[in-house]
Amino acid sequence: MKQVIIATKNRGKAREFETLFSALDVEILTLVDLDDAPDVEETGNSFEENATLKAEEISKITGQIVIADDSGLVIDELDGRPGIFSARYAGEEKNDEANIDKVLYEMREVPEEKRTARFYCALAVSGPNMKTIVVSGTCEGKILFERKGTNGFGYDPIFYATAAGKSMAEMSSNEKNEISHRAAALNNLKPVIETLF
Ligand SMILES: O=c1nc[nH]c2c1ncn2[C@H]1C[C@H](O)[C@@H](COP(=O)(O)OP(=O)(O)OP(=O)(O)O)O1
Numbered sequence: 001m002k003q004v005i006i007a008t009k010n011r012g013k014a015r016e017f018e019t020l021f022s023a024l025d026v027e028i029l030t031l032v033d034l035d036d037a038p039d040v041e042e043t044g045n046s047f048e049e050n051a052t053l054k055a056e057e058i059s060k061i062t063g064q065i066v067i068a069d070d071s072g073l074v075i076d077e078l079d080g081r082p083g084i085f086s087a088r089y090a091g092e093e094k095n096d097e098a099n100i101d102k103v104l105y106e107m108r109e110v111p112e113e114k115r116t117a118r119f120y121c122a123l124a125v126s127g128p129n130m131k132t133i134v135v136s137g138t139c140e141g142k143i144l145f146e147r148k149g150t151n152g153f154g155y156d157p158i159f160y161a162t163a164a165g166k167s168m169a170e171m172s173s174n175e176k177n178e179i180s181h182r183a184a185a186l187n188n189l190k191p192v193i194e195t196l197f
């Protein structure tokens with residue numbers, strides 16, 4: 001079967017990619033279980049730049065076709081924060097619960113109608129004989145006043161997805177995969193994936 005490396009160490013993302021790719025007849029490997037995979041520094045100024053950095057570095061090391069995901073939560077009232085800093089918003093050690101607490105605190109006095117936000121996902125594909133390709137996808141919603149639901153990962157418990165009428169953490173993985181920023185981005189990548197093999 002066709003094989004692609006997903007350059008992520010995030011277990012939540014890896015789980016979603018496994019489901020999303022099962023429909024595509026492509027086998028994926030992630031960096032989740034590799035002890036010696038490098039931590040690529042995310043020094044870019046956009047999701048696209050960071051996804052490109054991750055895809056190109058891992059492709060250079062492995063010589064294989066690699067897809068990287070750089071994603072995060074963009075909150076209008078916070079001028080787009082946490083944005084590309086989503087993973088390390090409350091500190092370098094990457095703590096989802098602390099990140100959520102920080103957002104809830106910063107949003108504590110913002111009324112419902114001003115709590116608009118979106119999840120953003122950039123996907124970069126890089127390989128030995130190709131120019132890197134980058135696509136993106138978004139998912140619109142609002143920041144809740146408190147956590148709701150226990151599914152998913154990251155900021156899911158405080159993100160109310162307009163298209164579903166509930167929090168991302170209240171959805172099954174199938175429901176999330178129908179409306180998520182990651183699914184939208186991957187959909188934009190499908191025509192490219194078909195040309196890669
Ligand atoms: O569907 C999602 N549901 C909830 N939260 C999400 C989602 N998608 C991204 N996020 C959050 C998690 C993390 O705080 C940041 C991603 O940061 P990002 O650097 O892309 O990923 P990461 O460092 O966790 O793993 P890696 O770089 O190895 O892929 O945005």
Ligand SMILES: [Mg+2]
Nearest residue numbers: 010042070087
């Ligand atoms: Mg990261």
